[in-house]
Structure formats: structure tokens, C-alpha cells
Amino acid sequence: MERIYADYLIETPYKVEKAAAVLAGEQSSGTFVAVPGETEELKKRFAARVENIELLELKDEPSIPGGSIPGKKYQQAHVRVSWSIENFGYNLPILISTLQGNLYEITQFTGLKLMNFDVPDSFANHFAGPRFGIKGSKASTQVEGRPMIGTILKPSVGMTPEETAAIVKVLVEAGIDFIKDDELMGSTANSLFDNRLKSIMKVIRDHQQKTSKKVMYACNISDEIDEMQRKYELIEQEEGSCAMISINSVGFSAAKKICDNGNLVIHGHRNGWGMLNRHPLLGIEFPAYQKIWRLAGIDQLHVNGIQNKFWESDDSVVKSIQSCLKPFVAGHELLPVVSSGQWGGQAFETYRRTQTTDLLYMAGGGILAHPMGAEAGVNAIQQAWKGAVDGLSLERTAQLYPEFAASVKKFSK
Template sequence: MATELVQPRSSDILVTYRIETPGSPEALAAKIASDQSTGTFVALPGETPELKARAAARIVGFEHLNAIEVASLPSEGRKFNRAQATIAYPLEAVGTDLTALTTIALGGVWSIKGFTGLRIVGLQLPSEFDGVYPGPQFGIEGSRRLTGVYQRPIIGTIIKPALGLTPGETADVVADLVASGVDFIKDDEKLMSPPYSSLEARVKAIMPVIRDEEQRTGKKVMYAFGISDVDPDEMIRKHDMVVREGGNAAVININSIGMGAFLFLRRRSSLALHAHRNGWDLLTRHPGLGFDFSVYQQLWRLLGVDQFQINGIAAKYWEPDDSFVQSFHDLQKPIFRDADRPLPVVCSGQWGGQAPETYRRTGQTVDHLYLCGGGVVSHPGGPSAGVKAVRAAWDAAVSGIDLNEYAKSHPELAQALAKFGSKTVSEGE
């Protein structure tokens, strides 16, 4: 069947779906447009031409793709047809409510029969969304202002072991790290407020160390405490506890708390909100199912993420380098304005060795937080030497100097190359 395309309106919400089916991709594109707007499985007496003109979704783009021989979801057949369809949802029918958008245009489509694969690969929001949600409070510029770092990446690390350290033991690690000149430290995303290391006890042990270093040197290290909670009121209580002690950042497990709880926090927050996307892989790891990051990240940016973790070059996880690079560039693009860009957080098995390739592949930019866990904490000379090694690696990368050459005059980098450089990175976050 031929697909009849119409022109989108400037106020339309455009969602692009990659469709896979043993049948007709055109028929399934039409079914998405109908079922996810005004229609259902049977003709409706109230679905008049006037109502459809106002509220019905319409196909505005359609492109056949190469067929494949292995289905994304189990199905009988020898060939599975693929196409990419862009469907326009009228703003009048959806509004600027992200709950409505995710229900209508994103969430409901996977329940439709006939697909062996369906992936959402594009989202273009109209200007009517601009200003409806708070967006980042700090973002790139605010994160740089809070850390006092402008001409290089913000260098960060994670408290390791992730679980098990008491508040006092954690404070001892922090003391070593802040003395090294690190810019940013975070709780591991798995650490929130367990009995052996409650958030309150941890904040009271760590913040005096941060304040003492600030008093001594003028540099205030940004420490992101894990305050995620399913109860928004409890999360605000935790937020306020961090603020009272002089903290300026928090780690938020965004998929665990949900969009509503995050928005509740953002509207009341005075902390830089560092988003950990654990659980995201459930939504994206299969290439024929789920979401592209380019779609997912727009929702959280509107809600107000300040810093967004996106893996890194030669990451310890499954994500290929090309996917990381695309995610980095997605975050660098404004949705509506430069201020809605969060700070990309390069992470997952990073140490200084990936600095040159990260610099090259991201377009020779230093606008990011370079976050190393085991790559700092497991340095042979200790965490302080680990920080110095990463700083040296980035100095070399930006200056165009080979790391091995630079290591001749930077012993911490030489030690890191000896430990991490001869094997696949598996330590750190």
C-alpha cells in the first residue's frame, strides 16, 4: 500500500519510529497514527472529519529500509520488512504535558500487534514547549562556575568501594582526593542512605572536609550526594540536609524516581542535579527495540538535568564508542536555547588513557565532566596520584602531545599507563 504523506504543522510534535514487521510497514505506521490518537479497532461514530483534522495524528514522513532475516522479537517468517515513519501529533491533542506525550506518542505504541521490532529514533518538539518546564538550573556554565574550572574538563571521581565504607572511612578518602586538586566527587549511584552509612551521617562527615579545603585554598570541590528517593517529600528533606551543610550537588537515579518526582525536586532545588541513567539500558540495548538516547535525553533536559552521564570511549559497559559520541553531540545541541544544555558526563571505565581519543571524537571540546572511578582510586600511587594522572593526560591531549612522551616528565601518568594501558579497562565507572 502507498503511504499518503501530509505536511506537518509548525506546532506538531514529530516522532520518528523504526518499524519492523513480516507484514506491511505502511499499514503499521497508519495504525500507530490512528490508535495513538483518535482511533481504535473499530470505526467510531464520533470520529468526524472535523475532529480528525483537529486531533488525529498524521504520517508526514516515510522511508523504506533494508529488510532483515532475523526478527528483533520472536516471529515466524523469512524476511522482516523495515521502514522509518515520522508521525505528527497535533499539539492541540497532546498539549505540552510530558505525561500525555510519553503515553500517546511513546509508551502505547509497543502494545500494537504486528511488530517484530519498533524503536523510536527521533523526537522534534515545537516551540510551544519552550519555557513550560524549568530546564537545567546550572548546566554547563553553572557547573563550571561552581567548580571554578573553565579551560579544561572538570575532573571527577567516585567513592569506591561503592558500598561498605562507613561515613568516617568515606571522609578519609575524600580528604585525600580534595588535597589532590580534584574538582568533583560523587557517591556511587548505588549508595543512598543505608543503615551503616546514612546520608545524614555521611554529609556531616564529608562536608567539614570540603569546607576546610575551601578555607585553606579557596577551591570548593563539588560533592554530589545520593539523595534519590521514591518519596518526593523525603527526597526534598535529603536535599535540604545537603544544602544546610553547604553542599552544592546531588546524584539522582532518574529512572528509579521517575519524571514527576524529578520535576518536584527540580522546582525546589538549589543543588546541581547529576543524572545517573541506570536502567536506561533496558530501554535501548536491543537495536530494534526501545528508544534512541536522542529522544530520551530531551525529556530529562526539559525537566532540569544539569549533568548527564553518558558512558565514554572504551567504556567498561556494552555501549559502542560511536553511540557514546552521538550521545555527547546530542547533549551539546540546544533544544531551544544554549541554556538548556546539560554538562555531558564522560564515565564508565575511564582513566587518562582515553583522554586523547575522547578529545578527538567529541570535536576537540573540553566542555564535559571527565569522571573516573577505579581509574583514579585504583592508581598505584593512590587516589591523589590518580587525579594527577588524569589531569596530566588531559593536558597532554589538549596540547597534542603523545601520552607516553608526556609521561616521561609526569610520573603519575607513567604509573597509570603501566597499570591500565596494557589491558582492556575494566575498573572504574
Template sequence: MDRITAHYLIETPYDLADAAAVLAGEQSSGTFVSVPGETEELKKRFAARVENIEVLETVENPSIPGDVYNSEFKRAKVSVSWSIGNFQDNIPTLISTLQGNLYELRQFTGLKLDDFELPTWYEGKFKGPAFGAEDTKVLADVKPGRPMIGTIIKPSIGMSPEETAKLVKDLIEAGIDFIKDDELMTSSSNSPFKKRVELIMREVNHFQQKTGKKVMYAFNISGDLDTLKKNYDTILKHKGTCAILSINSVGWSGVKEIADRGQLSIHGHRNGWGMLNRHPLLGINFPAYAKLWRLAGVDQLHVNGIRNKFWESDESVIRSIKSCSTTFLDHKKLLPVVSSGQWGGQAFDTYKFTNTTDLLYMAGGGIMAHPSGPTGGVKALKQAWEGAVNGKTLEETAKEHKEFRESVEKFGGK
């Protein structure tokens, strides 16, 4: 039968082949001891196979606690495969296999799921992103050749619906493409969800009637399944186009249940990502993570940003952006959401290293704190991206455009 192959980064004080065999056994038909019924025929059909071991470096100290019996810890890239007969189209079971008890195995002092491949048997089994990168940009009336320019409502929580709607009006008139609730904001005591949607969409729809452009506002609908459905319907009632889900909190099955409705672009916020990825040899890397959420139907997914305010390296961010557009079954490409301490200055390297404008470029302070206000901030970001795409340098673009020059003076340091 067709097989699923997963790729791991591992570290172990044991022989690499022995450690990999333990991983394969624990995550399929085996346990710590032979049991009746685990026949050769059964193992041939359902046991995991170690397909490849690529030896890397050896280190003196373990990355995480484990079964330490010597001073050498060997690292490797290991590929393991399973029959699709183990899972069929049950993705939570697949996740349990790829990321389950293997993190508990004492044989490993480091283990991270890096990526995986699914056979073509899975094509057509899942709807995947309803809009993806291209159609989400169409929903927001953003023409090809530039990214969507977006921002976040700040302060994150505490403003009334009326105050939020006033800020949204100002941002829309400034020329923004996308605005979103913060992940901390759903329905608070002073800002009930229904009231906030009603007032914000009144501004969005009014601007569309005047200009023809419908700015995309992403409302945070995160909650239990009943709340997700109720909030989703509220957005539709007021002619909204986008919903945010805190995907790590809602869970794969809840996200899929909502995304399968296919009427709103789903903005996947990955808050909690550091817990899953920050350690270099524990958790999951973005290529595998993105594929799981692509199966669930997420259209937009956070990837951090170049020279961000968090811990993630530029190399990791670039790999994440590129992985959103890799071919995966018959699914549409994801829209990478570039955010975290961004202003126009990072646009040049972002484009240089990814060569794409199919992304959502988010700036909070880079827009709100611009010397000429939000209008100047939005203009500056558009000017930066136009310069980057046309092969101009940051310095050349700053000379040509007042708003971007002000950004450089404000945010660019030396």
C-alpha cells in the first residue's frame, strides 16, 4: 500500500539505527517487549519502517533530558514510513503517530518532526484551503504584484466597539487592505462580539459602497464549537470575509469543521508556536506544521518576519514563507502572514529571499506610529514593496518617497 513518510531530527546516546528502530516500533505495532499477536505478517502490513538515516554531528551535552549513559550524543536526520492502512483519512490519528509518544522515549535527548509527505491517495479526501493565497487577495481587492498590507487593532483588548470602529474607519481611509482582531480579543465584557462585528462591518461596507474596495477585517471567532459556528454566522450576516482562529487552542478537528464551510477566508493564528518550535531539537518545524493546517483548511498562516521582535531566525522565517507555496496534494497555496516588528525596511530582504508578493505583510507600530499617522504608515509600506519589487534599494526608495523616508528615520536606527 502507499506509505506516509516523516522526517525527524534526532539526538541520542544510543546507536542511531537502534534508536530509530525504537521510534518506528513505538509509533506503530510495537511496544517495549514482544507481545502475542505481533506476527511477522502483521508487522509487514502495519509496522513502521526506517527508510533512511543521515548522520550529522556528535555533541558532548544532551539537548534535553534522556537516558544518559555516556558522553557522546549523536545527531541525525531520520526518515520513517507508515502504511496509510494505519490511519486511512483520520488526521488526528496521523498526528498522534507523527508527534505522539515518541517525544517521551528515553532513548532520545532530542527529537523534532521536520516534514512529512502524503501519497496521492489523500488527494480529494480533504477540501483544504477554500481560498488560499491567491483568492484571499482577490477577496481583499488586492491586485497581483504586491502583497496585502495589514495591521492589528491595538490596544489588543479594552477598547469599546465604538472606539474600535472609529480606528477601523481611519485605517480604511488610510488605504489599508487588511485589519484583524488581536488573538487576545474575542468577546469581552466591554466589547461583545456581535456589537463589534456590526459596527466594524458598517464602516467596511460603507467604504465599499463609496469606492468599490472591500477591506478585509478578520474577526477572532475562537471558542468551543458552538461559539465558532455562532460567531462565523454573525460575520456572514454582516457581509464579512474573514475569521481568525487561534489554531493551537481550537485544535485540528475544530478548525476543519469551520474551514470546511468555505465561505470565509480562515486566518490561522499560531499563538503558542514557540512552545512547539523554539527548542532546536524538540517539537515540530514549520513545513510539517503548515501541512497539517493546510489539510484542515486554513487559508492564511503566520510565519513571523525578517528581523522580527521575537526569537525566530531569518532563515527559519524564509523557509516558512517558501513552504506555504510548496506543492501539497491538490490543495491551494497558503497565504503567509508576515508579522512581528515589521515596517517597510524589511520588505527589501523579504522579497529578495522569497521572490514572492503572495503574502500578507502586517505592521502594527510600523503603521500606527508613523510620523505622518496611519495614512503615512500605509503609504510607506506600499512604497517599500513597490521599490523592492522594482529592484530598487532601501536608500533609493527613501529618496523618492517622503512617507518611506520618514519610516527609515523613525524605525531604521543607524
């Protein structure tokens, strides 16, 4: 029988073998005490199995409160656990409850993080995965041999639809590939969703008629499910190509319901990621996280960025990018969305570390706050990526391109 495998980083004051057995029992057929009906035959078929244990560091203090025992040391370990697919079939919410449910609250653990998981190939028969992913996103915007270049509309909230459309006009004429709403922008008192979408899409359609290039605009449709569906259909009516969802806010089932429409590229914003990952021994690592959303059908997913303005390390960002590019059971590869305090200067290290241009490279202030204007901001990032891919240094690229040189002067500090 097919099995699902999950890898955890754990910490416990107990013997690791006993703690791992508790995890397997609590997340399958067992509970804190033997109960009638949990026969050996039942356990053989439905109980989770501890497949492997690798001991790591021994710590003097617990990583997180709860479950600590005075005088005890705390053993960290990698643990692999598996479940029969009979436990949940192809019900992803139940699978997620199994992989990430009450096990975080078990007193045997003073640290637990889901690092990765693997599903059988049969999942491809039940989940379409990303319909567009990297290839579809880039083809839609006529981008080849470089990342898609995008920006976030700023100020995040407060502008009218007319003011927003005016900024969009500058950006599309500058040659940008992608524009999105900020995750905070839904439908404000002075910028109702429908009015904003229609104003922006008129600019994008007019530009397409003149140049044949259709800029991808990700309008934030995050809402209740029925309202998200209505907004999705309005984007289709306005000849849009993309919708944005705050995936942690709307949840897996709602995101999948929207993705299952299959006609628009779905941009997944991961705001709230820090509460799931920031602690080194609590939550979920990105290689596991991105698989959940790939099964839902998300096409583009935020991965933070090199030398970003947040807490995440460059090594973590690189690992996230690489995990999006790896094949998975369903659909296309996931397009990594590089963002957070980005400007052209980080292109060189990003390319050196990842050796890929299969990215959506997002800069908000790095474009809109360029000293020569937004058009120069777009050009500067295009120039930076050309320099990076051509093997030039940042300094040499700045000598060749005045727009990039101006961004170096402003943003390198």
C-alpha cells in the first residue's frame, strides 16, 4: 500500500524513540492510553510508523516552553514517519491535519518542525497542481532569458483608482512585466475593488493594443470564497491574466477552489509566513510548505529575497528558490517570487547563488523610489539582471548603465 513520508526536526527531554512513537501514535490510531478496538490488525493497517531516527545536538535548555523537565537535557533529532494512504486518501486538509496537527502540542516535545514530506505519484491523478507555473507565467508576459520584473503598487492603501491607474500607465510604458496589489489592499473606502480593477485593466489593454505586450496584473481577490469567485470572474471579463491570494489568510481549501477554475495565473502571497517558520524549532520549513500550495494549484509563490529587509537568511531564501524549481508530482514547476527590499543590486548575488532566471523579481520601493523615476527604476533592474547573467560585476554594470548607476548610489547603503 502507498505511503506518505514526513521528515521532522524534533527536540525532547525523553528518549527519542519513545517521543517519536508518541508522535506516530497520536497522529494515527493511538491516544494517551490503550482503548478497546485498537487491535494489532488495526494498528498494522492504519498506525503510523517511525521509519528512521538521526540524533543531533544535546541541549541544556528547551527551545520552546512547555514540556520541560528540571535536570533533564534536551535531545534534538531528525525523525522520519510514514502513514498509509488509506488513512486519508486524497483529502489534503486531513493530510495537513495529520502532518501538522496536534503533534505541536504534545508535551514530549520542546521543539518540532515539519521539514519536508513526500507523496506517491498517484497524487498526480487527483491534483492538477500549478496550471501555468514558470513557463506559463513567462510566456504570458513575453519574457525569455531573464526573470520577470515586477513591482508592488505603493502606497499600499490610500490611492484612488485613477491615481493607481496613472502609476500603472507609467510602469507599463517603462516595460514592466508584472504589477500587483499590496496584500493590504482589498477594497478600501476610496478604491473599491471593481473600480480599481477596471481602471487598471483599461490601461493594460490599451498598452497591449499598442505594443502587443500584456502586462500581468495580480489583483488581490482575498476574501470569502463566494466573493473571491465573483472577483475572479470579473478579472476574466476585464481580460486579466492573474489573481492574487493571501494563501495563509484564505486557507488551503479556498485557495484550491479558486485555482481549480484554471483560467488565471494564481499569485500566492505568503504573508504570515514568519509565524509559521521564524522559530528554528517550531512550524514548517519552506520545502514542505511549498508542496502544500503546489498541490492546491498556486502558480507563483513568495520566497523572500537575497539581502532582504526581513529576518530570513540568504541561505534560507536560496533553499526556498531551489525547492520551487524541483519537479513535484502534479503540474508545472512553481515560479519563485523574489521580494522584500529588492533593487537591482541583489541581482548579482541572486544569480550567483541560484544560477537561474526562472524568477519573478519584485521591487516596490526599488522601482517606484528610483531617483530618476519609476521608468528608470524598471530599466535599472533589467540592466542589473543583464549584467548578472552576462557575468559582469555590479561595478562594471553601473559604468555601462546610468539608470543602474543611479540606483546603486541611492540603494546600496
